[in-house]
Amino acid sequence: MAEIQRRHSSEFKMNAVLLSYERKNVINTARELKIAPKLLSKWRTIYRKYKQGSFPERGKKRIYYEDSKIFESEKKLAELQLRLVILREAIKLKPQGKQALYFFIHQNKNKYPIGIMCQVLGVSTSMYNLKMQHPISKREMQVSLFKEAITSVFYEFKQYNGCVLIARELCKRGVQISEDQVTFFMKQMALKRRVKKKYKVTTDSNHKLFISPNILNRQFTTHKPSKVWVSDITYLQIERRFLYLTVIIDLFDRKIVGWNLSSTLSTNTTILPAWNMAISNRKVQEGLIFHSDRGKQYANKLFTTTLNQHKCVQSMSGKGNSIDNAVSESFFNSLKRELIYSQKTLLTPKEMRDEIFDYIENWYNKNRRHSALNYKTIDEFNTEI
Structure with a gap:
């Protein structure tokens, strides 16, 4: 009857090699571990070349230890960059509440991993899945789109615009929304245009130079340029x-x-x-x-x-x-x-x-x-x- 070939784990191989170096005797170490001395010598040869990357798990490629560190670093960097991209795209939706975040995740589920999006945005994956089992109503979707459009214009114009200008800008872009709706949603999202402050008058009119009469007389409209x-x-x-x-x-x-x-x-x-x-x-x-x-x-x-x-x-x-x-x-x-x-x-x-x-x-x-x-x-x- 043919002898069944033993399959050794990555951890076993690594420990065997380290033990052989500690004992400084390949044959005795191999006998103690009940493996062939040639097999242990082979593992030692691999270890001298690949170090910590010598015995990867089944299905993974053997790589140099230094390369594995670089690979892991690049993997972590790529994930951090992905998280940053997701955060940049979704940060403006934070004030709109979790419903808007769920909608963002649903829209981008084929673009980014759902788990990472949930982690970055601070929402529960199980709650997201529960929400997806009960589809968002047309009204909720419309409100979410309105809020997203308002927030986008608000920050695009550096928080300069109030509800009137935002409503006009959105209508110009094809979004049918009233000024009252913009006002309501901006209050919900706590979006406020920058505060007005007073400033000092710097005109020095205490002089004896010629003073012209007020010909303009507060007529601030004209029908031609350079008038x-x-x-x-x-x-x-x-x-x-x-x-x-x-x-x-x-x-x-x-x-x-x-x-x-x-x-x-x-x-x-x-x-x-x-x-x-x-x-x-x-x-x-x-x-x-x-x-x-x-x-x-x-x-x-x-x-x-x-x-x-x-x-x-x-x-x-x-x-x-x-x-x-x-x-x-x-x-x-x-x-x-x-x-x-x-x-x-x-x-x-x-x-x-x-x-x-x-x-x-x-x-x-x-x-x-x-x-x-x-x-x-x-x-x-x-x-x-």
């Missing part, structure tokens, strides 16, 4: 000091046609660079009304001469009356609420310049919806003319 430009200057606090932002806005479409950020309040560093940018962006029409407050930068001879050369008509607000320049004041209000006051620490000059550029050029002039334009972006407003 009325309004301008103002505000301070922005940075590390240890201030920067000064000058803007020029065309009342036709509320676009900021010129702006400049400076470290001093002279005419040469505030309004003149902003003016030069404005006239390079839009052609100046003869008779253009240029409205501002009574600050020195606007009232001095250098700037009034510049306006006269372009055949512009200068207009100035009443003393201490910010409502006369409400459009500029409104812009600074939005800027500070949506950008400046959201910063947790004071910015460096370079960081502030980068933030202001991004806010004006990429957000305000391109993507922001303006109530004065019937909640259209500036590009949409100009396209429909």
Whole structure:
């Protein structure tokens, strides 16, 4: 009768090799373990080459020990990266509750492992399976989709938009939702736009320079571009000091046609660079009304001469009356609420310049919806003319 061949476990092989090295005798160790000396010698040869990776479990490939460590490290890294991807995609759904998370897992069950998604999102796998046995109703699914869309737009626009602007943006994207619904869901998810704060007036009107009458007289709408430009200057606090932002806005479409950020309040560093940018962006029409407050930068001879050369008509607000320049004041209000006051620490000059550029050029002039334009972006407003 043929002898039945014994099958040795990975642990047995490893212990046998280590014992043979400890005893320093292959033959005696083999006899003690009741295996052939040739077999033990073979295991020792394998161990010298592969070390801890010498005897893998059945069905697994033998690899060098160093390679196995690299493999395990890469495996852990890949899993961590997968968890991070899942978290990034689902983090905005957290405020919507577990129903939204279950819906996310169900939508992505063929994309990511369900177990890992449940772990990352902090939900029970058994509860998820139970929920899937009782399908989500159409109403629950619609609410979840609404909440997901609202949250997406809210964070896409850096928490600048309130319920009205979010509702208009979603309708523009084909999501039929009312302002009341957006308000209700935002309250449920505790989504609040950034808080409005007061800021100091920096206008220095205590001078004996020429003061122009208030020709604009609070007429803040016009039917053609380059008919009325309004301008103002505000301070922005940075590390240890201030920067000064000058803007020029065309009342036709509320676009900021010129702006400049400076470290001093002279005419040469505030309004003149902003003016030069404005006239390079839009052609100046003869008779253009240029409205501002009574600050020195606007009232001095250098700037009034510049306006006269372009055949512009200068207009100035009443003393201490910010409502006369409400459009500029409104812009600074939005800027500070949506950008400046959201910063947790004071910015460096370079960081502030980068933030202001991004806010004006990429957000305000391109993507922001303006109530004065019937909640259209500036590009949409100009396209429909």
